[in-house]
Amino acid sequence: MAETKRFKFDLPALRVLENEHQYLSYVMDGWHTIVLAFQRDIYTVEEGHEALQSLRKLIIDFIEPLKNHTDKEEEYLFPMLEKYVGSEQGPVTATEEEHEEIDAYIGHFLHHTLGDVSHLTMEEMKKVVNDAAEAFEVITVHFVKEESILFPMVDNILRIEEQDKLYEQLYTPII
Template sequence: MKKHTEFTFNLPALRIMENEHHLLRYLMADWHPIVLSFERNAYTIEQGYQAIQLLRTKMMEFLDPFQNHLKKEEEYLFPLLSQYVGNEQGPVLAVEEEHKEIEAYIGHFLHHTNGDVKELSLQQMKDIVRDVGEAFEVITFHFVKEESVIFPMVKEILSPTEQYTLFEKLYSSII
């Protein structure tokens, strides 16, 4: 079984995207334990206040690189693939829809934690944090889908010239 730090693809454009997935998984591993602790009822209300504020901070730190990654996919990768497979149905549309779903979950969490969290009950905090848990699940499966469906399409469908052009466009940091 492949370790999360190993690369599957040799194509430079895909190596960039896969490397970004590794970074984002690493960042997710920093905030997901907080979500799990809320799910396991591990916090008192005072601990919950601290945990939800820490989670908000970690989500804000995660959001910038994550959105930068999505932007690269939406501006360069998906339009290029859509020329061959379309975007009105199928895998490209599916992953684009997941982008919206993930951003909605994270946005909902950030919206509801923007004020004084001490006005929230422990149950309200758990309900709000559930959005971050859902985002984690969607992101996890989203990366698997990209790595098992979208990335192989890039390798098989795009010409060497298109692959190189894609590499040039993707070659930038998300942090």
């Protein structure tokens, strides 16, 4: 029987974001399997070329929902929290910087897998795939930080009216 993920937060706005994290983590697990296979050296060079193309497609499919999610956070969540905690430094600024770091890893991976990859050696493929591995790691830790630092701030700092407004703003699909 499949295990059902439970929500940590009762606040509707946070449930929206938490649900998006669960969805994005599920999608990431699909492409992370390929990353792990490269790290474990299970592919031949020919299989690696095919796996790299599959990984590229899965990551491209992942970009839109990820971008929709991070755009909502940056447009609605962060400005509300910045009113209380500032924007020069602190958890909101650190989270925004992580968004940029994620974009950089994914962009670097996509740049180096553009076009024909059949000329790449296994060592070159593993080096490129490392960008996807780093993106996975940063995103995973990022979600944990948001859920353990930013989300409780929403619960504890924002007024009820702000929490309600945030829910209305966030309640949009990412796919």
